Amino acid sequence: MADFAIKALTVETFGDFAALVERNKGMFASCWCTHFHPDCAEKAQSAEGNRALKERLVADGIAHAALVYDGDRAVAWAEYGSPEELPNIQHRKEYVATAERLPDYRVTCILVERSFRGQGLAAIALRGAVELIAQAGGGRVEGYPHDTGGVRKKNSSFLYNGTRAMYEREGFTYDRPKGLGNCVMVREVAPSTRG
Template sequence: MPNITIAPATAERFDDAEHALTGGGDGASCQCQWWMITNAEWQKTTREQRERMLRAEVDAGPPPALIAYVDGEAAGWVRVGPRPPQVRLRRTRSFSEHSEEPWDDESVWTVSCFVVRKEHRGKGLNARLLEAAVDYARESGARVIEAYPLDPNAGKKIPVNDLYHGVLSTFQDAGFREVARPKPYLAIVSLDLTG
C-alpha cells in the first residue's frame, strides 16, 4: 500500500509542483495558468512565461494548489482557491450562465484543475486531492466550493487531457451536489462549507 501525503504548493515545493505537472497531459505546457488568464493573454504567452507566472503565484502565496506525494514522490496536483482570480471561468459561458454564486464573491472557491502523473493514475489520487482541497478551503474561510467536472457516462467520449476538470462521480462521492448541466457531459457542482 503506497504512502500518500498531501501538502500545499509552497515556494519551497516548486520543483515538486513542476514534477507533478509534467508527468502527462497538458500540465507541462499549461503550468496551471489556463483559468488564470484570458484567451488573448494565453495566446501571447509561452510555456516558459506561464511557468514564471506560476512561480510568481506560488512565491507570493497563499498556496494556489495542493501537491499529492506517493511514497515521497510528487505525483499529483489540484488547483484550489478563490474563484474571482480565475478570470477565464467567468468568461466561459457554460459556467457564467449557470453558476448559483456571484462571480465577485471571494468566499466562493473553486477546484478547477487536476493533474496526476501517468505512473500514478488509478490509485485514487483525485479523490484524495479533492478531500484535501475541501479541507484546505474550509480552513481558509471558504463558504462554498464550486467545480466543473466532466461526466464520462453521458455518452460522449472525453479525451484524457480534458479530464483535468475532474470526473463528476469523484465530486458526488465527496458530497458535492450538481447545480447545473450546461452540456450533457459537463456539470457544475457545489459544496456548502458553512454547515
C-alpha cells in the same frame, strides 16, 4: 494502497510541483496550470513564460493547489482558488448566465501523473483541496467535472477535472449542466477546527 500525503502548493513546494509538471510535459499545451488564471502579458507565450507566471502567482499567494505526495515526490494535484484568482473557466458565458451566486472557491484542474492513474489519486487530490479550503475558512466550493453518466467515455488524460461520480463520492451535489459534457457540482465546506 500506498499512503499519500497532501501539501499545499507554496514557494517551498513549488519545485516539487514543477518536477511533476515537467514529467508531464508542461501539461496541456505547456500551460503550467495557468489557463484558468486571469489573462496577462506573460500567459501563453511559452512554457518557460507560463512556468515563471505560475511561480510568481504562487509567491504572491494567488495560486493554490493541493499536491499529493508519494514519499517525497508530488504525483498529483488539484488546483483551487477564488473566482477572482481563477476566472477563466470553460463555458464562462453560459456559467455566468445561469449562476445564482459565485462560489467562495472553485476547483478548476486535477492532474494525476500517468503512472499513478487508477489508484484514486484524483479523489485524494480533490479531498486535499477541500481540506485546505476548510483550513482557509471554508465556504461554498464548486467543481466543474465531466458528466460521463457514470461511464468512462473519455481517455483519463482528458478528464482534467475528474468526473461527476467522483465529486458525488466526495460530498458534492449536482447543481446544473455546463457546456456539452461538464456540470457544476457544489459543496458547502465548514471551517476547519484543526489548529
